[in-house]
Amino acid sequence: MLLRPRLEDHLVIGKYTGKIIIGVGLLMVVPLLTSVVLAEWDTVLDFVISVAACLIFGFGTQLLCRTERDLSWSHGMVVASGSWIVATVLGALPHWLSGHEGSYLDAMFDVMSGYTTTGLYLLQDLDHISYGLNMWRHLLTYAGGQGIVVVALTFLFKGAAGAYTAYVGEGKDERLLPNVIQTARAIWLVSLTWLVVGAAALTITGMVLGQEPLRAVLHGLWVFMGAWSTGGFAPQSYNTLYYHSLGYELVTIVIMIAGSFNFALHWAVWTGNRKELVKNVEMISFAVTLSLTVLIATFALAKAGVYPDAMTLFRKAFYQLASGHTTTGFSTLYSRAFVTQWGPIGLMATTIAMAVGASACSTGGGIKGIRVGVISKALLQDIRRAVSPERAVITAKIHHIKDVVLGDGVVRSAMFITIAYLSLYGLTAIVGTLYGYDFLQSAFEGVSAASNTGLSCGVTSPSMPAVMKVLYILAMWLGRLEFMSVFALGGHLLSMVRGRG
């Protein structure tokens, strides 16, 4: 029985969505200041307009949605998914005002891609955009990777009960520490430490490679953000191919794989439990699936004779597969080269890696290592049950920070979400094929969007049909939020129309 939401429910949702949008507006001050410092005056205006729009929405909702009620469980879910939509509509203003987007839809595509740390984009003439807009693009992936809600939790929510569900609604459900505010702080500590170390490493490498200081610093910061958030936006149209350097590739590989780790794992390893790296189900799952997909791609490429020696073969195969598996989306290949040089087996191996994805409670997307681990173990458990004597009691456990018994409930929810991802992957592949794209390429691109990877084999383009742009936006959104909070939003909307009360 669906109950129609009361006015109070809308007020609470409105109020907290508004707070998140105020946060988005404040985030825009960073690119605004960047443009001021670098004297990019038209861009400054773009950001003034956009900041003002966010603040009008944010403060407006605080005025209109006056309530003392707190966020409840169901509210939190709706706020998490709903705020991402509003943030996408408003966050697209700077992109569209820059003149580099073919339509407002294209601008929203880029912003949803940023927040969801996907990395596909429709922006045109990237090599000529302002430093301010580039700052905004990369900050979007950083904020999205950390979680817009996590950002809000840090600054704006003041310990509301529903804060936890909003956090869960964004696909993070690990409690690193006893309360959710402390958990958010631990996440920031790990993230900011990696930011300092990683950005410094990239800046120094950039300078050694011949970049001038200002560009080295900005590129270092931006490429760090793209890597850590497993986003995949890069400051030039050549993506990370631009740097032509094994050193740069290695540093970005370390950062992107680290960024794909579960924050709970980071916290365990950082507080003394370093063995967790080899005992954790997600780490084992990742090592296995990464190695398998790399193996397939490496042997296929070697057989086809695409690369002349082991070093070049390793550099190309591993980089693209690591980027895909962590759902980053950095590439040292031109997009179309996936088709013209790699061919079907390479495309397939990469697609599978993207589909499996990163660890849970991280900046990454895809089905996630924990579900692959749970389902594999559950399958083994069932096989053992089938071949064992009737009276034998077979229990399976997985190790994720602690030993966890594999109960039916855990397995069921893992399977449900996995099926949801596979369905979304299938839908995007089929729609692409219906529009005339090659099936394998549609599957690659669709999985890339839905797993928030961002590798492209050339399907994504400003001239792509509008229906596919909308589909990819929805796929990126659903994939990043792991379905549940979007279902909650859908349920909320449905109950407004069909509910009793």
Place this chain on the structure above:
Amino acid sequence: MRAVQPRERGLARRERWPLYAAGLLAETGFILALTAIAFLMAVVAKAVF
């Protein structure tokens, strides 16, 4: 609006940083190990084909 103050909760206490650094290095080591495995695969693949 409260700024992030991990120090308040003691998370960013000075004594904890060696532990954090060891953690970061352990993660980097794990990742480089996976990288080395991938390199070996390329060497073998090129030897086979």
Place this chain on the structure above:
Amino acid sequence: MMSRSARVACALAALALLVPTTGCRAEGTPEPSPNDPSSMTLVEQPKEYDGTDVTFIGEVVGEAMKRGDMAWLHINDDPYYLMNVEEGAQLGGYNSGMAVWLDAELTEKITYYGDYKHEGDVVEVAGVFNAACPEHGGDMDIHARSLEMVRVGHVVIDPVHPWKIAWAIGLSLVAAGVGALTRLSRDHPIDARR
């Protein structure tokens, strides 16, 4: 009979459908590539051109990255190689170009590199195209032996549009107003139960 909420929802949905169709930029005729093979052709048919001699014309973007005696350049032959979007170039898709490895000395000829505030020099390079360069980790590149200037670049001024100034001022005032009202209402709370 639809409830008030449902009618509001429908109105919002209708509005939402309007948004994507607004702000579409008129399609003109984007500038074609001056090259044959163009960068896109090289990417589409790498094996066919691998190891062959090519000439490549385009705008240098970003910077020259000097590494010892040699340097990297990125040369774009896309619709923006003569004019960038800020100057009014028609949108014509993504950037496209090739990475070029050449003597660092040759890069001394370059004055402007393409970015937000500059349209880069248009140069012509000649050299060997590699589909998967063994020297450079399998990158697609051109090892150029010569670089000639075709057209010197220029500084680009992104014009400050008056309508943007108007909107910026207007919206800022509204935002400040709403912000002040929010502050006031917080100090004088009204009973939320209507």
